[in-house]
Amino acid sequence: MAGERVLVIEGRAHDAAFLIEEVLRPDGYRVLRAKGRGDSVHQALTARPDLIIMDMDAAAVPGFEILEELAERGVTVPVILVTALRSEEVIVHALRLGVVDYVFKPFSPEEIRAAITRALKVGRTRSLARGVEQVNSQLERKVKELGILYGIGKAVTSVLDLEKLLNRIVEAAVYLADAEEGFLLLVDEETNELYMRAGQGLGEKFAQGFRVKVEDSLSGQVIKTGKPIMVSGPEDSKYKLKTGYLVKSFLHVPIKVRERTIGLLSVDNRISRKSFTDHDLYLLSALADYGAIAIENARLYQRADAEARQLSQLLAERDRAEAEHQEEITRLTYEVQAQREAVVQGLQEAEQLAQELQAQAVLAEQLAERLRARQVQAGELARRLSRPQPVALRLEGAVPGVGRVGLRPVLDTLDEGVLIGDEQERVVLANAVAARFLGSDAAELVGRDLRTVCGDERWSAALDRLQADGSSQEVTLWLGDYVIRADLSSLREEDGTRTGTVVMLRDVTRETEAQRMVDDLRVTVSQELRSPMTTINSYADLLLAESVGIIGGAQRTLLQRIKDSVRTMNSLLNELLIPQPVTGGRAGAGQGAEVAQLVEQAVAQVQADRQDKKITATRAIAGDLPPLAADVKIVRHILVGLLENAYRCTPAGGTVTVTARTQVREDVPHVVISVRDQGGGIPAEELGRVFNRYRRDAERVIPGVGSTGAELAIVRALAEVCGGRVWAESDPGVGSTLSVILPAQ
Template identity: 25%
Template sequence: MLSNALSILSSQAGSFIYNLIVLLVLDAGLVIALGQWRRGRDAYPYAVTNRARVQAVALIGMLGLRGLLVVAALIARGSPETTVVWIPPLERAIDVVSLGLLAWAFVPVLRDRVTHGLGLVVINTVAAGIFYIILTAIWNGQVTQGGALPDYNGSGQAWVWAIWGIGIAIAAMALLTRDLAEEVPRSPEQSLSLVAFGILLLGYGLHLLTLGGLLPPYSFPNVTTWTRLGQLVAYPLFVLAIYQGTIATLSSKSEELQGLSKTSMEQIKGLVSLFEASRRISQSLDLSEVLEDSAQSVAQALGAEQCAIALLEDGQTTQLRLAAIHNPTRQGRGEAVAFPLSEQQAIKHALRRERQVALNERDDSPQLRLLFSLMGSEQTGPVIIQPLVHHDSPLGVLIAGNGTSGRSFSVSETQLCRTLADQVTVAIENARTHHDLETKAQQLAWTLRNQEMEVSKQRAAMEAELKKSREEVALFAQRLYEQETAAEGNKKAMEEARARLATLEEAAKKSRTALQQLSQEKDTQIQSLSAEAKTHSAELKQLESERETLREKIQVLEHEAAEAELLAVALAQTRERTRKLARAVRRAQRSPMGAQAQVVSGSAGTQTVLEDLTCGVIIGDSDGKISRVNTAAAQMLGTSPDTLVSQPLGQVTRDERWNKAIAELGGQSNSMVITTLEVSDRVLRATISPMAAMPSGERPEGSVAILYDITAEAASQQARDEFVASLSQELRTPMTSITGYTDLLLGESVGLIGDMQRKFLQRIKANIERMNSMLNDLIGVTAIDAGQLEIRTTVVDMSEVIEDSIIGARAQLEEKELTLELNLPEQMPPVEADTDCA
């Protein structure tokens, strides 16, 4: 029967059936591979998609080669010599190339390593093509020598092709065997591929034995019957391997879809819980209600037995306070407990990394035991610690645990916890923002009320200054009238003195002329006129002395006239100052800013007034240059007044705060800017404001800066602030630890306590609160002295304030064995006060 099958495969009809079956099998495998490739491009991993793609490409190549063989056979069918020359080498070359393509498609090592596998396939194909061309040329020479047509199986070239195919099959089987030994469980696809390569190796081996004469020769020449038989058996096995791989992939995808369906149901339940929790969390804007609702909602959504929210203390990053705890089975009173962050490394790690920490196993560590005891559970269990972060700023942590049942949290529950944490963070931040806005609105109302009071005070002060200025103007007017009267009398006396001086000068001139005439006549009248000459000489000296006396009187009168002019100028300036003050009063009624600058502009009349001031004064003109400066300002700045005059205001000092204040003054022409400067070893406070406007009101005339030396006050304030800061830092840490452990004992989280023990613990807590209050008062006094106290008023119920004060003094009253009775009316009017400063 086997010999009959071999004879049929060797015949021409058998060759046609063989090629038809091979093409059909390859088409079936190509259809399966292409379908798997199309399905897996978006839905399957890369390894599955790459396997289907490589198998499809290999099968397309094999189909193309088989088609080439069929076309060549049809072309050479009319010439037996052409058929013998071209078809046998071509068929064997196609078998070798097809075997290489099968090794690339079904050996995982060659298929996954794209560069190596594709490179070997290309090398094998190119080498087969080169050998085919060379061997066909040689075989053509043997065929055309004449005589009967030779059998290609009897030539040495048939041995080359057979050994080549055996080598590829052995290499493929070796690689598959290594992969199967390492793979657990074994893949049916690779097992079938190994069997198929083994059948191909068997077919090539039997063909090689037939060529060697160990088996009966073929019935027809030039045909590789055993190789064809092996291919007819092996190729369907390769197609079956492709089908098995596709079925395995579809099965895994089906299991994955079932898992996704289960996960989707869990996610839908989580979304329902998330919606309900979000609705409850966002119901209120009160922080305490938000925290309580959040803890209860998160516990219900996650199915947690204990849930707590711990927030960072205000202004501290090392202290946490349990602000809300949800535990239906909790024992004790449940006071809010504060504890150091260093005692809970898991919480510290979650806050520092801003990531969730999930412990799904029971851990009986002291830190975890303490954490569960704070939440009211005597047992430990799985716990989720989710940080609450808002804009990269940690607010606290959300803690959920199952200390009673020990149930672990699922992946969907941990993800739901992250989502709920975001909702809780937004709700907490909204509640805080609402509280801050209310506080800010009350503070703004209080500030506006204070500003109105300050404006009233400044207006009263300016009206008093205006009244005083009017009295000074009246006094100056009286003195000016007296000076003008004296100046008119002096002016008349000066004119009479000038007329008399002219008369004397004319008489002296005539005397000199007469003396010259007498000297000319000295020869004739020397004796008679000598006495007269002496007389005239004496009179001349007397006239010269009288002239000098009149000149001195004239100088005195001119000096008095100059003083009268100065008084007139001062009167004009005083009148101008009065007008400016009147305008300042009217302007102050509309705006509280700029009053000081206008008063300084009006009072900076003369350089003498500036020199009498102990503070430094710098006056700038409309061009931003210094027009006047007193000695005190020059000494504070370490220079001379002449050096500063005509210099730009921005070059007074190199301190950037000075230039910033000048720029701010230029942007707000009706404002006053106050800043602190450091010049050498001095600390100066500078008040800069614009001067009064010109009478026409077109533009300001300039600006004025007043400097005060506060070096000693700044040094004293800095030393005191450093001492208070050091003292508060040293005291707060132990006081916080004592308060935390006292609250822990009072909450009976670590065991029940007796009445006497509770009394002692409450006394300890009260004394610690007294120390904390004293420390806050010390810091408040420091803020008041430094001018940094900020009043934040709120509407306060005095009944609650009195009751809180009595509760705070309870321990002291019990210690002194005093009884205090409180009798308050039912309705007390509300009071605005700052509760932090109480």
């Protein structure tokens, strides 16, 4: 790969000149030169080369001093030693100082090129290892944050001491935001002031006297607007939180109960110049929600306790007024007391269950966010792996004008395969990479018809299209263990006369595997998270129906928030399953998907992609089909997935049949859509695996199934999202039928 920066630490001038002029610059490397210890170390630290080549002459001591200083300064760039000293002691000492390879003088260009390739590979491996360490460090930080939030969530439902719990929330806020100080303020409704309820790092005397007016303070702005404030400025800036109390940065987050702001949670830095981030805001918002729940629970408990005390007092007065009816009054008292205890116990159980469900919902949302981040990383990895190598070759003009003898060595240096054909489509030139992809020898390919070098029918179809309209063609081929992307173009004279064909073959096996990993991740996320989301939603419905006890307005609001969060999570899962985002909320929300129109759209899309197979698509759509109660985009994706599978396994010139009919299940109308192919059928023992996830390289491919990865598994997951299901039927020796049933309006 050309373009890397190579620092050459010179020894003898003619050796360095030979290395630079005969090897490095012709191969496209960017050359940096240094001489002497000071210059060498300076350039290694400032220019950040990808490789260092050290020319060590008879005076080996300066070279070792350079290596020792580079090691002391933490430079991890791979080093190649070029030396005429064939001493085992010198080589061992150099390797201990970080040299990854060595070449003895005199050396050939091939020897130094091989050493450069090995050393650059070591450098890339080291860079990748550093990246992995950074990712692991970030994950460890996330795990600690989740552990703290989980502990606070449990404490909200188990710790009865409100003072202790609020102090734990402030301590967690200071730790998670890496702040110097933190405090929790509540509104005194009588004086319209904010007073301190809990704090850390402020000093007891200062905390006891901390009061600020709501009208003329930044803290009061949070109370009035209900929105957080995050402030940090230049190094010499300071902000006033209270008279005589200046800080360099701070973050205020509101504490809300039933959309009413009752206080705020804050962290600040008085000495450090560290600024707070949106991630800090997110963590403090979660802690503020816990604080709101704890405060509201305490108020509810105090209110219930006051009501119980008032009831007890009334009962006592009634006892004194009706002493003559002591026995009846005593019995009534026992009944009322038992009822009060049952109500209090039911209320506490409902509150505890609601809080646990909310904590689970928060954890589930964070898990989904982490998985989505992993998906982005997997997609980025796929794009990096698929990035083509630079091609230092541009063919212009017709084949007869190209000098084959001079061109062949250049083509053999490419990472892409190259085939050049004349106007009769006979191969006149092929490099070694193309021969490897096609399972042949380069010399054997020369003279063969371009159409015969590859047996894939898509190859012949692409050549036909190229010859018909002259526009460049792109086609993906499966050649043994390789997945190859072929780009076909015409060679022309200046007057436009076609003189031949040039084909570039690029290995996209890793890109294809990375895309399969992304699809696999979508299905995994859906299957692993949808079940707990359903459980959380069911428990919330159970509580809202008061099946386990009477709940109050505050608990009903919290439970409704849980259900809203579950709906949000389901929307995120739907977005993961479909390449483009699905709007309109929950799948299957009754958007009136017309079956006949969707079938025509899906058939047109798949036929446009599979024109070369000349497959006929027949339809048998019932005329009285009701609209589907499902998202249009989801249904279209399901139909395209089933049709893609049928087209893949049906031979060229065959027929694919699509049928749709109405079926009533449990008094609810449904629509059954079936796609039948002519792929020879699926063995009976394999029918249960058709819609499961499987790997091409890890399990056997199912006969009669065109999908080779997660496509049909995604179809199954989408059908389940809409409240439907999928199944497979087979006619051995003829074909198979894949069906989906979906609820109608």
